[in-house]
Amino acid sequence: MSRVGDRPLDGCVAVVTGASSGIGAATARRLASEGASVAICARRIARLNRLVDELRDLRVTALSVEADLSVPAQAIKVVDEVAGTLGAIDVLVNNAGVMHLGPLGAAECRDLGRMIDVNLTATIQITKAALPYLIAAAGARGRLCADIVNVSSVAGRVARSDSAVYSATKFGVCAFSQALRQELSGARVRVTVIEPGTVETELLGRVREDARKRALAAVAGVRRLDAADVADVIAFTVAKPWYISLNEILIRPTQEAD
8 A cells, every 4th residue: 555644544535334433432542553544433422523523633524324234224324425435445343243142032122133233234335335435445545455354253154052143243344245255356445354352341231131241251361352453453453565465364362262
């Protein structure tokens, strides 16, 4: 990738979904620190607006877009608003995710549907909407490529009890990413799937108590990853020269054995 400024991502426009906390917020900060203009998307607009103020202190353009990505039309709206305001999309980070753990028989149908809608359907919808802009961005402003980064999970490789539908969505993200990479390689649009292990975020805080206790017991004594650790990997990936594509990255705590 040719640089167009003093920082590796100067001149690039990045969209980060699920950016009101955790990996999404950390990724927005990291990409902005590398010079990217950043559009952040989530439902919690007050948090997004606070983060926008923080990002602007890094001397970049920042935009917040309130959207519920479980609604397909809103995923498309995000792309339209970002492209209309910032004029381009060079990097798309699909990070928005919902995790409801527990036995399938005890699950609420609305929770299962929301996981599918946010984790998988929204990723597909927003990517499809962004494709024309990403393809146009490849070769523009000296980048010579564009990037789609899909945040999956170790649960997209190994399925366990309490996570049947969550794992199904994350396996789906991995399959979607693998096929999409092949479709877009000729257009110089790179597709990377990031699969974090246990990360210190709010995600487990929204899980029913019995399942949360089992999940925490499984990683008792483990030094969990910070959201910033995953963000560093994402920034490293999209800043690589155009001819290098990091297709799949599994990042786990050193002490997490399985």
